[in-house]
Amino acid sequence: MNTFKNTLIQITANGMGGNDAQLGQLLVKNYLALLCEEEELPPVITFYNEGVKLICSGSAALEPLILLAKKGVKLVACKTCLNHFDLLDKVEVGIPGTMVDIMHFQKVASKVVNL
Template sequence: MSKVILIKNDSIGERGELGNKLIINFLKARTKILPSKIFLLNRGVLLATQNQDGILALEILESKGVEIFSCQTCLEFFDLLEELKVGKVGNAKDTLEALLNAENTITLS
C-alpha cells in the first residue's frame, strides 16, 4: 500500500514554538506503518534545510526506506537549494504522480 505525506509548513497549526514542536513530534513518531514518500512544499522545505530536529527526524525516516522530496521551486524561492541536508530535490511532476498513485495521502499544513 502506497502512503504519501504532504507537508506544507514547518509547523502544525500556528507558527511558533508549539507548532514546530508538533511537526517534529509527528516526524519522530514511530509507527509500524511508514509512508512510502514524504513531500515537503512551501515552508515545509525548512524541515530538510534549516531545522536540525527536522533534519534528524527525516534522516531516520529516510534510513527506513521513506523517500523524502523537497520542492525545487520552494527551495529556490527561499534561496535554500544548496542547503538541502536530507532527501532529494523534487518537482511538481514527482509530487503529482505520487499523489495520483497513492492509496492514502495525509496533508499537514
C-alpha cells in the first residue's frame, strides 16, 4: 500500500502547472483537498518561492491547508521568501522556517514530491 507516511511535499509555485494561473490555483486547491481525505498524511509540507503565497491571506487554498494543519501536517514556509514578497504578516496557517529547516525535512524524508 502506498502512503504519504514519510513523504515531504514541496510547493514552489502559487498553483500547479504552468501557463494558466487561475487553473493552477484550482488544481492546487483540489490536490490539497484530496490530500485531506488520505488515511496517512505527509508529516510536512514546505513552501518556498511563490508557493508561500498559498498560506497567506487571500489564497484559494487556505481551507484545505487549515484542515491539513488541524490533522497534524506541519506547514513550513520559507521566511526569506515571505519577506521577499512582503507576506510575513499575512500568514494564515503554518509557520515561517529557514532553508536549514527545509533541508532537514528533505534529508529525513523517504520520498519528496514537488508541486
